[in-house]
Amino acid sequence: MNRKIFIIHSSEIIxxxxxxxxxNYFNVEIVLLEKIEELKAFYELNGQEIIIIYENLSGKKPVNFKPLLDKNQINWIIFQNDKEMSDEPLPLCKFYITLATQARDIERMVSRCWDKSKKQPRTEENEELTIREKxxxxxxxxxxxxxxxxxxxxISIHTVISHxxxxxxxxxxxSISGLTVYAILNNLIDTETINPEDLI
Amino acid sequence: MNRKIFIIHSSEIIxxxxxxxxxNYFNVEIVLLEKIEELKAFYELNGQEIIIIYENLSGKKPVNFKPLLDKNQINWIIFQNDKEMSDEPLPLCKFYITLATQARDIERMVSRCWDKSKKQPRTEENEELTIREKxxxxxxxxxxxxxxxxxxxxISIHTVISHxxxxxxxxxxxSISGLTVYAILNNLIDTETINPEDLI
DNA sequence: AAAAAAATCCCTACATCTTGGGATTTTACA
DNA sequence: TGTAAAATCCCAAGATGTAGGGATTTTTTT
Structure with missing residues (x-):
């Protein structure tokens, strides 16, 4: 199932x-939006697992996304400024981010939102690349x-495609860029000696 | 002259x-610190051009870094929460970042901090990439x-193609791989923090 | 020698990128 | 306030890559 994270916050910094x-932790598409209204552009996203992280500054009652994206499995995390916690309980949301939240806390919150369904299998069959593939x-x-x-x-182009x-x-x-980074990290190519301009 | 940017803020998100x-805009070392005290670890940095971006939430009178880093050419930018502007004028600082500040504004502020010292020498036919291109x-x-x-x-795909x-x-x-290496070498992406598997 | 793994080759339909043209609107700056 | 640069948008044709099927021949390994 396709997974996405929407981060909705008026501050570009945040x-x-x-x-x-x-x-750094999640291999999913992350969409940054400034306003909730921009979510409308994603109406066609049906049957997806979505996490929405949105701001609820100034203690307002938060939006209920349920009717907005009804066909999706959505969870949400509320971004709340420390000092402006709402008194009323927030519906269907057990997770809060505050200005002071650390990376590992955010990571943990998002993990928990998804953990209940299933953890990424992360097939570490250690499928080593063959010599030719390298x-x-x-x-x-x-x-x-x-x-x-x-x-x-x-060899023929078909063989290359197969590899x-x-x-x-x-x-x-x-992606090619992903493969390039992989190649660099695995010492298949060397950024020290290779000039990017040489890369045809 | 060596240039550095220090970002001092208690929030990891910020x-x-x-x-x-x-x-994305500056090819200089950026150091992230949680507290002002951590600056002490950089006392040995003399004769450098430094920009310090630090938080001044709750409207306190901001720290004066001058005596702290006396041998350096420093400028600073104050991070101020919208709603908590100090009444007193802040010394030696004309730039503010607020929660709502956009990337372009931050970039401009940092640029101006350095612009006054010297305009880009425009070495050769400096075919610099524009912000959007980057x-x-x-x-x-x-x-x-x-x-x-x-x-x-x-934006439309045509615009992307134009860029x-x-x-x-x-x-x-x-080639995409060449551009990827270029981006790595120019700190547009970071192989330390980015997992190649994240590269969609 | 048989089985498994690696390397080779082929196809189609569709998606995406590249190239080489434009043009218009916004933004920055002097 | 006018100009230049930046950012935006559009088209069409051809090149290239991707996704999904295969199949055959070499090498290795057991």
Whole structure:
């Protein structure tokens, strides 16, 4: 099931702060919105698991998202300024973020919102890349097209595509930039010696 | 001259939010601190150009950093909660960040802090990327498609393509992997904190 | 030698990116 | 307040990549 996190807050600083914190822990799409109204643009999101983190400064009664996104499994986390806690209990929400909240607290809150359904399996079958796959990955990270890789390795483009499919499957990384970072972290290419401008 | 930005704020959310915003615009070291006392660990920093962004919530009279870091050229920007503006004028500081401050405003403030010392020498035909171009480049390096970038930035895909054309022209880098390496080397993305598996 | 794993090759339909043209509106600055 | 730069938007054709199926031949391993 597709998962998303919406961060709705009027302050760009806070939006980006929470985003930075969550990005490190959760491999899901995070959408930053300034106003609740912008959620309307996502009406078509049905049947998704969603966490909404939204501000409730000045102690107002918080919005109930249920009718807004009815087909989705949603949980929400309320961002509340320390000093302005509402007196009334907040509906369907057990989690609060305050200005002072630490990264690990935020991470824990989001985790709990999802934990009840299921933890990411995180298939660590340790699917090592084969030699050929590493060669292909290296060339991908060096900026070569499938066609160019085929020529360089004296194989057909179909084979290259097959290898890339396997690489994507094993690493779980789809994007070229993700693969590039992976290649750097796994010493398949070297940012010290390689000039980005050399990367065709 | 070595330049640094210190962000001092008790809230991790805000520290990381400002950091995320500034990282996109300034290729300098940014240090995040929770308390002013932690600045002491940097006493040895002499003869540097420093900007300190620190919180002054609850309208207290702000700290004067001058004696603290005397040998440095320092400027500071005060983080002030909207609702709690101090009545007395703040010394030597013309810039404020509030909760509601936008990325562009923060960037401008920091720019102005440094602008007065010296205008960018405009070395060579300094084909600097614009702010928007950097934003797009960052998202490219984070693995997003043009379409996804368009949605994320609330612009049309045509605009994204335009920006990418300009980026390619200015940097001379065509491939996504090359742009990713460029982004890493220019601190637009951070391999320390970003997991390649997060790169969609 | 049989089984398993790796490497090779092929296809189609569709999605996405690139290239090479534009044009208009906003914003910054002098 | 006018100008330049930045940001925005649009099109079409062709290139390239992706997703989903396969299949065959080499190597390795047991």
């Amino acid at each position: 939006r980006k702060g929470i985003n930075t914190i969550l990005r 060669e292909v990955l290296q060339l991908v990270a060096l900026g070569h097209s499938n066609k160019a890789i085929a020529e360089k390795l004296f 890339r499919k396997n690489i994507t499957e094993k690493t779980g990384i789809k | 520290r990381k939010g400002i950091n995320t915003i500034l990282r 934003e797009v480049l960052q998202l490219v390096a984070l693995g997003h498609s043009n379409k996804a970038i368009a949605e994320k930035l609330f 990418r054309k300009n980026i390619t022209e200015k940097t001379g880098i065509k």
